[in-house]
Amino acid sequence: MTERQASEDRIEPVGFEEFFARSERPVRFALSARFGFEVGREATAEAMTYAWEHWDRVAAMENPAGYVYRVGERLGRRMSRRLRAIDFTPPQVDPPPFEPGLAPALVELSSRQRTCVVLVHALGWTHKETAAFLGLSPSSVQKHVERGVEKLRQAMGVDLET
C-alpha cells in the first residue's frame, strides 16, 4: 500500500499494527525533515509508542497520523533544544547514496518548507493530503513547496524542471 493510499484511508478505523504499517514512514519522514535524522527518528519512535499506549483514543480521531505527527513535533522540540543545527548527515558510504548537495541545501529551507517538500516530492502526496496531515491549508502547503523547491534550486545550483 502506498503512502497516498494510506493518507486517503486514514478515516477508516484500523488496528494499531495496520496504522503503524501505513504511517510509520510518513511520520518519520516528516519529523526527520522537521528536526533532522536523529531527533526525527527518536521523536517518531516516542510518538508511535504514545499512540500504541493510547490507541483507543487515537484510533477514534479523524486524522490519527496527523495527531501522531503533532505529538512527535512536541517531543522533537524538547529533544532538539540543545542542538545548534539540523543534522542531515548522510550515511558514510562511497559513493554517497544520494546527491551530496541535497543535505546542505535542505538546511537552508524553513522547517515547514522542508516538511512540505519531503511529503509532496519524496512521498508523492498531494497538497491536500499534506495539508490534512500537517494541519495546514492546501494553499499554504503549495506556497511552502514552491518556495522550498526554489530555495533548493538556488542552493544546489540546478534547474528543477517539472
Added chain:
Amino acid sequence: MRLEQLGRELATMFDRGTRPISLAEVQGQQPTASSRTRRSPLLLGAAVFVVVVVAGVALGELNRPDVSAPSSTEPDVPLGGPVLPPAELGFDHLWPTDPVGLMPAELGEVFAAETLRWASPAASEFAVLDQGDVETDGTPHAGTAAPPLDEMSRARVHQPGVEELVDVITRRTEDGYVITDVGPPWFVGVQIFPSGPGGTRIHLLRIGDDVTGEVTALLRDGTYIVVSKTISVGIVDSTFVDLPDVRPEDVRSVLIRYVDAEGNVIAANGAGALSVSSDE
C-alpha cells in the same frame, strides 16, 4: 534535474538517513514522558494590588508597542500553544541559565542561534553602559568607568535576510556575561502589567500582521508557561496575552519570539529577573 528525480533523491535520503522503526520497538518501549507544557499551580486567592510592573528597557520611541487599554468591542484572539523549540531562561537574568564564558557579542550570537534559530547571526558590541543608561537613557553611549562586575554592555545581532535587529543587554557576573534584556533597537525589554485579580498581562510588540508571538515565561516556582498569539496590527486584543492565574510578581523572566508564516523567528524581546514593587 527533474522534479521527479528530486523526489527520488529525497526519498533515498530519508530512507537511508533514518532506520525504519519496528513495531516491536514501539510496543516494547516504556511509556512516553508527558510532553505537556508545564503549568503553574499558582492559584492563590490573596488580593494583591500590584503597582504597575514595567520590566525592561524602553529605548528610543515607544510608539510601536501598544500599551493602550484593550477595547472590549474588539474580538478575542485565541491563545495557542508552543510553536518553537522550548527556550530555557535564567532565573536571575534572561539567558542563558548559567554563564557560559562568552563575551557580549559572542553571547548575542549564541543566543540568536540557540533560541531564535538564526542560521548565521552576526553580532557586534557597540556600547558599555552604566545602569543609568539602561533605565533612563534612550540612546546608550559608551562609558569608561564601568565596574568590573555588573558591567552592562550592549551588542547588536543581525541575521542576513531578517529585517529586525536584536539588541542584547549583557551584565558581567563572576562566572561570565549573561543577557538581561533583548529586543529590537526601538524596544529592548518587555512590558508586564497586572490584569484582573491575580493575573498578568504581557504585551507583544507590533512586529507585523500575521506574525505569531510566542511568550515563554519562567515563574518564581521554576515552572514555565508558553503561550502564542497571532498578531493583527489592527486588533488591540492581539497585541497582549493574559495569564489569568499568574501574579506579576511571580514572573521571573519572559522571552517573546515572533514567528512569521514560514516558521522563522523574525524578532524577539524579553527580560529576566523582573523587578516588582507591590503593596499587599
